[in-house]
Amino acid sequence: MSFTLAIVGRPNVGKSTLFNRLVGKRLALVDDQPGVTRDLREGDARLGDLRFIVIDSAGLELVEDDSLQGRMRRLTERAVEEADICLFVIDGRVGVTATDEIFADILRRKNAHVIVAANKSEGSAGDAGALEAWSLGLGEPVRISAEHGEGLDDLYRILVPLADAFDAKAALTAPEVDVDVTGDEDEDAYQPPTKAKPLQLAVIGRPNAGKSTLINKILGEDRLLTGPEAGITRDAISVRTEFMGTPMRIFDTAGMRKKAKIDNKLEKLSVADGLRAVRFAEVVVVLLDVDIPFEQQDLRIADFAETEGRAVVVAANKWDLEEDKAHKLNDLREAFERLLPQLRGAPLVTVSAKTGKGLDRLHDAILKAHAVWNRRITTAKLNQWLGAMTEAHPPPAPGGRRIKLRYMTQVKTRPPAFVVMCNHAEKLPESYSRYLVNGLRTDFEMPGTPIRLTFRDQGAANPFKDKKWSTPSRLRKHTDGKGKFD
Numbered sequence: 001m002s003f004t005l006a007i008v009g010r011p012n013v014g015k016s017t018l019f020n021r022l023v024g025k026r027l028a029l030v031d032d033q034p035g036v037t038r039d040l041r042e043g044d045a046r047l048g049d050l051r052f053i054v055i056d057s058a059g060l061e062l063v064e065d066d067s068l069q070g071r072m073r074r075l076t077e078r079a080v081e082e083a084d085i086c087l088f089v090i091d092g093r094v095g096v097t098a099t100d101e102i103f104a105d106i107l108r109r110k111n112a113h114v115i116v117a118a119n120k121s122e123g124s125a126g127d128a129g130a131l132e133a134w135s136l137g138l139g140e141p142v143r144i145s146a147e148h149g150e151g152l153d154d155l156y157r158i159l160v161p162l163a164d165a166f167d168a169k170a171a172l173t174a175p176e177v178d179v180d181v182t183g184d185e186d187e188d189a190y191q192p193p194t195k196a197k198p199l200q201l202a203v204i205g206r207p208n209a210g211k212s213t214l215i216n217k218i219l220g221e222d223r224l225l226t227g228p229e230a231g232i233t234r235d236a237i238s239v240r241t242e243f244m245g246t247p248m249r250i251f252d253t254a255g256m257r258k259k260a261k262i263d264n265k266l267e268k269l270s271v272a273d274g275l276r277a278v279r280f281a282e283v284v285v286v287l288l289d290v291d292i293p294f295e296q297q298d299l300r301i302a303d304f305a306e307t308e309g310r311a312v313v314v315a316a317n318k319w320d321l322e323e324d325k326a327h328k329l330n331d332l333r334e335a336f337e338r339l340l341p342q343l344r345g346a347p348l349v350t351v352s353a354k355t356g357k358g359l360d361r362l363h364d365a366i367l368k369a370h371a372v373w374n375r376r377i378t379t380a381k382l383n384q385w386l387g388a389m390t391e392a393h394p395p396p397a398p399g400g401r402r403i404k405l406r407y408m409t410q411v412k413t414r415p416p417a418f419v420v421m422c423n424h425a426e427k428l429p430e431s432y433s434r435y436l437v438n439g440l441r442t443d444f445e446m447p448g449t450p451i452r453l454t455f456r457d458q459g460a461a462n463p464f465k466d467k468k469w470s471t472p473s474r475l476r477k478h479t480d481g482k483g484k485f486d
Contacts, residue, residue: 003163005045006055006083008107010099013091014119018146019056022047042238048156050163055083080106085113085162087155088138092118092126096135104136115158116141122148177282177309179414181376190374192367198240198247199370202281204305206297209287210317214353215252218243238277244363251277278304282414283311283369285362290316290328290350294335306342309415309450311373313347313365314340320352344438345447372449374413381444382408382418389439398427406458416440417452425455 005022007015020026023043045054057080080086086107090100107114116138118130122145133141142158144151193199203211216222219241238251278284284305288298293316305312314336322328329350336348347365351358386408395403405422418440422428437451 003084004053004055005085005087005159006057006080007087007089008057008080008103009089010091010097010103011058013089014146015089016056018087018089018117018119018144019043019054021146021149021152022054047152047159050156050159052159052163085115085159087115087117088136089117089119090129090133090141092121092129092133092143095129096132101136104138107138113162114138115155117151117155118143119146121145122150177414180412181410190371190376193247193370195247198249199366200249200251200280200282201285201366202251202277202283202310203285203287204278204301205287206289206295206301209289210353211287212252214287214315214317214351215239215250217353217356218250218359238280243366244360246363246367251281278308278310281310282373283313283366285313285315285366288314288316290318290322290332293332294339299339302340302343306450309452311369311415311449312343313349313362313369313448314343315358315362315365316348316350317353319350319358320355325350343448345441347448369448372446373415375416375444375446375449376413377410377416377444379407379409382410385439385443386420386436389436393435395422395432396429398424403428412452415450415452416446417454419454419456421456421458423458425457428455 007019009015019041022045024046025043041056043054043056045052088104088107090096116133116136118126118133118141120126121130121143126143126145130141130143142151142154144155203215205211219239238249240247240249242248243250286298286302286305288294302312302314316332319325332350333348336346337344340346347369349358349361349365351362386405390405395405397403401424403422403424405420408418408420410416410418420436433453433455437453440451440453441447
């Protein structure tokens with residue numbers, strides 16, 4: 001990545017559509033109604049042979065108070081200051097408005113490199129608007145159509161001479177999951193996160209649980225939009241940082257309500273975006289409101305993260321408001337064990353996103369969950385353990401035919417996945433599988449992480465199948481003379 005490009009402009013001029021066009025994916029939510037984008041969204045853009053970071057921003061509005069729109073404007077202005085290049089988008093069909101002129105003055109003061117783009121200029125529809133854009137005094141405007149991909153070659157020619165002036169930036173990489181285990185590596189093969197491969201962390205939960213506030217506290221700045229209103233965050237926003245010395249890429253997600261309560265198209269898109277962020281993460285923090293923890297929606301969210309095979313950390317927020325902390329903590333642990341048995345042993349920590357108390361415990365829990373998610377166990381130890389487990393509690397014998405578990409090996413990490421070779425695999429009950437999974441969690445210290453256990457039918461491999469037998473002389477008196485026993 002050679003530079004950072006911030007897309008700014010009035011609401012509903014096509015900024016998010018252009019963002020999606022540059023990143024090559026529908027990452028930003030797009031709708032006909034204005035004001036869909038609220039936070040800053042970053043993405044890896046590609047234009048010809050150029051690779052750069054592109055930032056989608058909220059629409060600039062003439063509001064300076066502490067309302068939601070005012071906070072959105074301040075967030076966008078900060079993106080303008082931090083970006084290497086600003087792409088100021090106007091509506092080519094509407095032309096230059098008084099609001100555009102005001103924001104052009106702001107951009108002159110805050111950023112040295114500003115490019116004006118007259119969007120929606122397909123055909124001759126944007127001729128007048130493109131000519132008016134000269135009056136902004138920001139240089140020659142480029143005519144584009146984000147919807148149809150027109151004019152991007154002109155934008156490319158403008159960006160090429162600017163690209164060499166900026167330092168390279170590391171590309172954001174998606175996490176590796178379901179990694180095949182090569183060889184018989186030991187448990188010490190875990191590699192901690194690095195700047196090149198940061199830990200991918202998603203923070204999910206119900207609306208107004210404090211997700212954005214928690215991430216802002218981790219970052220040490222008001223990077224994400226927050227406030228008392230529920231549902232401020234709409235996009236799944238990702239930011240890179242170092243959390244207590246650990247390189248991380250953190251996803252903030254929209255609050256997830258019950259499906260029956262979602263009657264807004266935009267909120268449905270937001271929730272889908274949050275679920276997609278879980279798939280991009282390695283560790284998922286399920287943030288609860290300590291006043292109303294473990295509601296049905298919390299359980300669904302946690303179960304979704306486990307089903308996707310992600311390491312899970314449960315954090316109870318707003319702990320600073322709790323008076324009887326000892327009693328409340330016992331209640332939380334009891335409810336956790338009872339309502340989320342599939343995450344048995346997962347870290348449960350208490351935090352205060354407002355004051356920052358408990359962030360050290362949250363950091364340690366995230367690192368521990370990540371290490372367990374990458375856990376590798378040698379085949380020798382697994383088979384020694386399997387022998388002890390089957391001896392203590394043998395598999396059932398459906399129809400009088402005993403199931404034999406012959407051997408076991410680990411085939412994947414992230415999350416840990418194991419295969420057991422046996423006979424009559426289809427007849428092995430689910431209860432015995434849970435018995436082995438719980439044993440793996442306890443004996444190999446893998447609390448909370450999803451464990452995938454598969455049974456494969458090896459067939460009746462009898463090494464003596466074709467061998468001819470002769471009855472020993474000491475047993476012949478017990479036979480009928482033809483080798484068969486009486």
